[in-house]
Amino acid sequence: MPQWKAPQIERRWVAITTKPHAALAAIVSSHFRAPGVYFAVFEFPSIPTPRSPVIDYSADGAFGQIVGTRAATWINNALAGIQPGTILLLGLTEAEKTYLAPLLPAPKVVEINSADDIGRCLPPTSPAVGSLRCRPQEAVLGLAHAKFLGKALVIDEGAEPLVTSVHRHGGPSIVIVESDGGIDDLVAVNYAFAIDADVTFVPAIDRRELDGLPRQLDAWSRDRSSRAFDPLRRQITIRIKQIDFRRYEVATFFTVGLPYGLVLKNTLPCSHVLKGPYCGPFVTNSIAQEYWPITFDSALLFSPELFASEETADIAKALDADHYSVRLLLGSEATLKNLDNYGSLFPYDVLHICSHGGETDGYKSTLEFVDRLGGKHRLDFYEIVGFSPSGGEMVRVETKAIFVALDGLKWRSEPLKTYPKYVFDDMFVALKEDRGRITRQRVHDPIALSCHIQCYDSIHQGVFQHLAAFGRPLVFNNTCSSNYEMAGMFAAAGARCYIGTLWAVDNSTAVRAATMFYGEALKHGNILAAFAVMNKSIRNKQCRDVYIYWGLQFSSMPKPAHKSLDKVFAALVDAGRIWVRRTAVAPNPEIKRNCVEALKFLRTEILGLFAPGRLEQLRDFDFSIPDEYERMLPPPSPDELARAASGMTLRSELRKRTEPFE
Numbered sequence: 103m104p105q106w107k108a109p110q111i112e113r114r115w116v117a118i119t120t121k122p123h124a125a126l127a128a129i130v131s132s133h134f135r136a137p138g139v140y141f142a143v144f145e146f147p148s149i150p151t152p153r154s155p156v157i158d159y160s161a162d163g164a165f166g167q168i169v170g171t172r173a174a175t176w177i178n179n180a181l182a183g184i185q186p187g188t189i190l191l192l193g194l195t196e197a198e199k200t201y202l203a204p205l206l207p208a209p210k211v212v213e214i215n216s217a218d219d220i221g222r223c224l225p226p227t228s229p230a231v232g233s234l235r236c237r238p239q240e241a242v243l244g245l246a247h248a249k250f251l252g253k254a255l256v257i258d259e260g261a262e263p264l265v266t267s268v269h270r271h272g273g274p275s276i277v278i279v280e281s282d283g284g285i286d287d288l289v290a291v292n293y294a295f296a297i298d299a300d301v302t303f304v305p306a307i308d309r310r311e312l313d314g315l316p317r318q319l320d321a322w323s324r325d326r327s328s329r330a331f332d333p334l335r336r337q338i339t340i341r342i343k344q345i346d347f348r349r350y351e352v353a354t355f356f357t358v359g360l361p362y363g364l365v366l367k368n369t370l371p372c373s374h375v376l377k378g379p380y381c382g383p384f385v386t387n388s389i390a391q392e393y394w395p396i397t398f399d400s401a402l403l404f405s406p407e408l409f410a411s412e413e414t415a416d417i418a419k420a421l422d423a424d425h426y427s428v429r430l431l432l433g434s435e436a437t438l439k440n441l442d443n444y445g446s447l448f449p450y451d452v453l454h455i456c457s458h459g460g461e462t463d464g465y466k467s468t469l470e471f472v473d474r475l476g477g478k479h480r481l482d483f484y485e486i487v488g489f490s491p492s493g494g495e496m497v498r499v500e501t502k503a504i505f506v507a508l509d510g511l512k513w514r515s516e517p518l519k520t521y522p523k524y525v526f527d528d529m530f531v532a533l534k535e536d537r538g539r540i541t542r543q544r545v546h547d548p549i550a551l552s553c554h555i556q557c558y559d560s561i562h563q564g565v566f567q568h569l570a571a572f573g574r575p576l577v578f579n580n581t582c583s584s585n586y587e588m589a590g591m592f593a594a595a596g597a598r599c600y601i602g603t604l605w606a607v608d609n610s611t612a613v614r615a616a617t618m619f620y621g622e623a624l625k626h627g628n629i630l631a632a633f634a635v636m637n638k639s640i641r642n643k644q645c646r647d648v649y650i651y652w653g654l655q656f657s658s659m660p661k662p663a664h665k666s667l668d669k670v671f672a673a674l675v676d677a678g679r680i681w682v683r684r685t686a687v688a689p690n691p692e693i694k695r696n697c698v699e700a701l702k703f704l705r706t707e708i709l710g711l712f713a714p715g716r717l718e719q720l721r722d723f724d725f726s727i728p729d730e731y732e733r734m735l736p737p738p739s740p741d742e743l744a745r746a747a748s749g750m751t752l753r754s755e756l757r758k759r760t761e762p763f764e
Contacts, residue, residue, distance in 0.1 A: 104351060104371070104631050106275075108392035108656040109140045109296035115224075116142040116186040118177060118202065121284050123193030125257050128241035129217055130192060131292055132248045132255035133224055140296035140389055142184070144177045144382040145285035146170075146198055153200040156689035162527045173379055174201040179572065179596070180383040181206075183390035188212055190223070217257065230254040235261040242287040243267060243303060249295045267303040275299035275655065276349075278342065279356045282306035286381035290356040293385055297655070299354070304341035309358045310514060311337070313550050316461055316583045316605070319361075323605040323644060338365040352630070352655045356381070359586060361604055364647045371634040374652050380594045388598045388654045391574045398449035398573060398669045399662035400427040405456040406436035406558040409609050412456050413580070413616040420617075421452070424624045425662035427670060438488055438500070438557045442566075443703045449571040449673035451660045452578070453597075454616070458556035459581025459588070460606065461548035462486060467503075469540045471532035473525050481529055482506040485542065486552045488561040502563050503533065504551045553587040555579070564588045566595035571677045574598040576629060576659070580616050582606040589652050599629050599653035611645040623659040630655050671712055678704045682727055691736055701727065 112134055119127040127143055134141035149170045151163025157171070158164060181189070189206055191199065191213045212223050234251065235258040236244030246269045248255040267281075277294035281287050281303040294301045315334060322331035338360050347353060352371045355362045363372030375381065401421045405414045418428045429448065431440050436457070445453065464486040472478055484504040505513040508521075508529070532539065554561035564587070569575055576599040577592050584602035592600045601619070603612075618639045622632035633651045640646050681700045688694035 105626075105628055106297075106352065106630075106656040108389050108654075109138050109293075111184055111386070111389050111393070112136075112139050112141045112186075113184055114187045115190060116144070116181065116184070116188075117190040117192050118144045118146055118194065119192035119285060120146055120148045120194060120198065122148060124283055124285055124288065125238045125241035126192050126214070126217065127285060127288055128245040129255050129257060130190060130214065130220060130224070131288055132245055132253070133220070134292075135230075135249050135252055135295070138296060138298070140385070141292045142180070142186075142382060142386045143285060143288050143292060144180065144386075145173075145379055146177065146194065146202070147173050147379060148198070149201070150195075150197055152197045153204075162524060164527065165530050170198070170201040174205055176380050176383045176594070177202070178205040179568075180386045180390075183387055183394060183396075183574075186210070190214055236264055237261050239283065240264050242281060242283055242291060245288065246291045246294070246301045246303075249291065250301075268301070270300040270302075273297075273299045274350065275352045275354065276302065276345065276347070277354045277356065278302050278304060278345070278362070280304055280306045280341075280358060280360070280377065284377075286356065286377045289382050289385055290375070293354075293654075300350075302345060307337060307358060307360065312359045312586070315359065315361075316586050317548070317550070319605040320460075320583065323648070326644075334360070335365055338362055342366070354655060359589075361585070361650050363650055364604060368634065368637045368647055371630050371655065372651070373630055373655050374650060375654070376590055376593050376652060378590065378594075384593055384598070385654065387574050387596070388657055391598055392656060392658065395660065396573050397451050397660045397662075398570070398673055399425065399660070399666060400429065400448075400450045400670050401452040401454070402429050402431065402444055402448060402450040402570075403454045403456075404431045404436055404441055404444075404555075405433075406556060407433045408458060408556065409456070411609065411613060413613040414454070414456050416613075416617050417454055417620050420620050420624060422665075425665040426452070427665060427667055434558050436558045438560045438562050441555065441557055441562045443700075445570075446566050446568060447571055447677060447700055447703055448707065449573055449670050449677075450575055451570070451573065452576050453570070455555055455577075455579045455581060455584075456612075456616075457581050459554060459579065459603075460583035461550065461552045462554040462561060463544075463546050464549055464552060465542040466545045467540050467542045469529075469532060471529060471539060473528040475524075477525070479509055479525065479529065481508050481533075484545065484549045484552070486549065486554070486561075486563060488554070488557075488563060500563060500565065502552070502565070504549065551587055553584070553591075555581060555584075555588075564591040566591070569596040571673050572596065573673075576657075577601070578616065578619070579603075580607075580612050585650050589650075593652060599651070599657050601633060601649060601651055603648050604650055605648060607645050607648050608642060611640055611642045611648070615640055615649065627658045627661065629653060629657045629659055632659070667711060671708070671716065674704055674708050674711075678708070685727075 117127055117130055131141055147169050149166045151166045154167055157167050189210050193215055214223050231252045233256045234244055234248040234253040235256045238257050243264050244255050250269055250271060275297055277290055277299045279287055279290040318330040322328045347370055354373045356375045356377055358377050403414050403418055405412055421428050464484055467483050467485050469481040483506050486502040488500040507513055511517045554563055575597055577597045578601045579588055583605055585604050589600050589602055615636050619632050619636040622635045623629055637649055681697055685694055685697035688697050
């Protein structure tokens with residue numbers, strides 16, 4: 103079985119930049135050309151509003167502050183994993199730097215704002231054998247050629263156009279990049295160079311063109327003669343038809359969501375990396391995990407036990423035999439709240455989900471609001487809702503809004519780009535307040551871009567701020583149509599590998615496939631190789647190539663040396679201390695209330711899992727702290743109560759993982 107080796111990672115230097123400075127980031131990247139070494143570049147969003155310690159949702163720029171704060175957290179978590187010597191800030195504005203300044207140690211930061219600064223700020227690295235000149239719009243393609251040729255990249259408006267979008271030198275792997283000239287293209291090039299892979303750039307695709315992908319795949323899977331998937335199949339084929347994949351051991355696709363492995367019929371192991379703002383942290387964390395692993399020797403298995411036969415018992419047995427401590431959330435324990443709490447706060451290396459999934463139903467909603475200058479607007483959107491008891495008379499409600507149109511103009515369309523920014527700020531304030539201005543109509547058909555995991559009591563929509571107590575887990579979501587939206591959300595939350603399905607998988611195939619995967623991964627270690635064996639083992643013609651792998655080719659399955667809860671204990675205690683600090687500085691009662699709930703969960707787990715002798719080691723950890731904070735909290739505000747008691751209910755029976763085909 104193949105055992106692809108992870109590249110080393112450049113720990114002396116990393117770079118943080120924004121999309122407008124992609125050319126500057128390409129020049130800097132060309133200076134790091136040591137073979138087999140990955141140079142990390144992270145993208146920070148272009149945000150005009152400075153960071154505020156407390157986000158005022160009624161103020162201008164609140165949404166940008168949320169985006170900036172989250173991006174800074176992704177980057178900070180990745181930096182913590184590699185501990186770089188120097189952090190290069192490339193072209194960041196003063197406002198953008200405010201999000202990173204509280205997280206970055208000042209002595210380690212060097213600012214570069216133009217190509218002229220590079221020679222002064224960067225010491226000599228690997229010697230260049232000349233230079234390669236290219237136009238600014240070809241900076242990423244120029245970087246690919248420059249790095250593999252050992253040349254320094256020079257941006258020159260008068261340079262001749264580069265003649266090819268391919269760099270081939272006979273590498274064992276190939277990296278295919280849907281290129282839009284952004285920072286994630288740079289990430290792909292730096293990764294390809296580090297693993298000595300050939301590189302091919304193909305045209306970018308607008309992610310909006312993939313909005314109907316789950317339904318197209320579903321129709322196609324039921325009747326392979328259906329033409330539903332043909333347009334997207336052509337989109338893939340025209341991008342890869344010139345590539346002879348027989349020359350390679352493995353292919354990696356940097357994509358906004360196209361399932362290349364499906365069209366290739368997984369004739370070779372295919373890995374996918376989701377393009378987007380967390381692409382840089384995703385690649386960096388995956389490499390770091392191979393050299394400085396965060397492991398807990400534990401696994402989390404979730405199933406509301408909806409099927410007559412399931413894989414959870416066999417997987418639990420296999421993991422247990424390989425020294426994993428297995429936490430089971432089965433049947434009535436497989437609630438929305440438990441998936442949220444355990445998924446986020448409990449330390450684990452593997453999360454396996456066995457349930458129903460796919461797109462779901464919800465509400466077709468309309469919000470009418472007036473902007474600050476008196477302009478009247480109408481927002482059309484869908485709402486997907488999940489709920490669970492949160493204690494007392496409170497009901498926890500999770501809502502996802504999917505925007506459709508503003509004033510009759512399709513969301514994200516060109517005409518909306520001419521709207522003043524304050525219109526969108528005022529729209530988000532109106533959504534946040536929800537003072538009865540939203541009208542809702544029940545929709546019983548699957549809604550595009552919705553997704554869910556069926557829990558015992560409701561649905562979970564895959565939204566996590568982080569996973570596994572800030573670990574880097576493998577997630578196998580063995581539910582129907584668990585790829586499109588779910589993959590991005592789990593990757594953003596910290597999963598380094600995600601396995602999902604492209605359409606409805608029949609139950610017997612799902613059981614056999616998952617059992618095969620874990621058997622191979624535990625035996626041989628490499629996750630992609632085990633995934634490839636699993637795909638080849640599927641005999642049901644309607645389920646062939648139903649699975650897709652998001653991750654890198656070298657990612658491995660952790661191997662506990664012996665069964666122990668020591669790492670789980672240490673991680674729970676560390677998390678408890680973190681949440682104590684967060685509770686103390688929480689800026690408002692609602693956030694503080696959420697922090698207290700996290701603390702109470704961690705306390706319950708520590709007291710439930712460990713004997714009194716172990717707890718005596720926690721002399722500096724006060725188990726009464728959550729109660730003290732809770733007593734100090736004021737009663738829930740009217741806004742909190744309104745959000746908690748929205749009165750919305752869901753069908754108990756949602757879209758299923760199908761039973762065997764006839």
